[in-house]
Amino acid sequence: MYDKHVRSINWHITDKCNYHCAFCFSRRLGEEITNLEDAVKVLEYLKSIGIQRINFAGGEPMLHPLVFDLVRIAKEMGFVTSIVSNGYYLNQESIKKLSPWLDWIGLSVDSCCEEIHFSLGRGNGDHIRHIRNIVPYIHENGIRLKINTVVTKLNFREDMKPLIKELNPIRWKILQALPIKGQNEKEIENYQVSELDFDQFVKMNKDIVLSSGDSPVFETNDDMVDSYLMIGPNGSVIKNSNMEHTVEDMKINGIEEIDSIVDWKKYSHRGGDHWISQ
Incomplete structure (x- = not known):
């Protein structure tokens, strides 16, 4: 039995990306660490x-020059490791590799x-052709696959279950496109969906059993904020209260402060600790 504490973190190791997703809210996050010694200090502190x-995110994390080293060192330190x-x-x-x-x-x-x-x-x-090409390599190498889907005005009527069954992920996370002040509020206007539209996607795609035996996880804007x-x-x-990212030049002073940054109930509701039982 685990205490009610947040144990998972997203480290946006870079905000560089080769794509230009209209709904992206991970922009202008600050200068990245390119010195391995300094990066390891962050890992040691988190430990x-x-x-x-640790979920290495971006931008596109594969563009970070130290990504292979960071994943290796994090695993050697005992972290569960993930890349989005x-x-x-x-x-x-x-x-x-x-x-x-x-x-x-x-x-x-x-x-x-x-x-x-x-x-x-x-x-x-x-994009889909490439995803279809690489997914077999993920399965063959014993890496657990998660699919993340952002619901927008372009796809909220879509039944994605056939493709998801083909890709065969352990987890499928479906997120309502999230507006964040100072990040994507201009671009997202043409893509953001209402809760009613999001619910339409939920109803169309909820009846699927993944290879883990689980159902998809659906996150509204409210579910994501503070979780x-x-x-x-x-x-x-990075704090995202009130749908606005605030980047603070500070360290997290222990688990008590984490619990003041993240709403445990929301974190738990969205399955923040699902990886513990996997």
């Missing part, structure tokens, strides 16, 4: 305050339709 899982990627830089070679130290890969898949991905700024018209512990590229804390 000292009780973090057990658009998949562009993942291939047979890079997946195999990551596999000894990587527990999870989260891939961004928002539609069954290439044209929709292209319209959203995700890829060059061959994630996040740090920026240089290790500064």
Whole structure:
């Protein structure tokens, strides 16, 4: 039985990205750490305050020059390791190289339709083809697969279950496009959906049993706000209260402060500790 503490963190190691997703809210997060010694100090600090899982995010984390080293060192330190990627830089070679130290890969898949991905700024018209090509390598190397889907005005009527069954993830997370002040409020106006539209996508896609035996996880805007512990590229804390990212030049002073940053009930409701039983 686990105490009610947040044990998972998203480290946005870079805000660089090769895609231009209209709904992206991880921009202008600060200068990234490119010195391995300084990056390891961040990992050691996170370990000292009780973090057990690190999700390397971006931008596109595969663009960070130290990503392979960070995943390896984090695993050697005992962390559960995860990467959230658009998949562009993942291939047979890079997946195999990551596999000894990587527990999870989260891939961004928002539609069954290439044209929709292209319209959203995700890829060059061959995003789904590439995802289909790399997913077998993820399964072959024993890395757990998660699919992340953002619901927008372009896909809220879409039945994605056939594609999800084909990709065969352990976890499917479905998120309502989230507006964040200072990040995406201009671009997202043409893509943001209402709760009613989001619910339409939920009803169409909820009746699927994943390979883990679980159902999809659906997160509204309200579910996301205050439910994630996040740090920026240089290790500064990112708060997302009131749908506005605040990057603070500070460290987290122990588990008690984490619990003041993150709403435990929301964190638990969205399955923040689901990885413990996997």
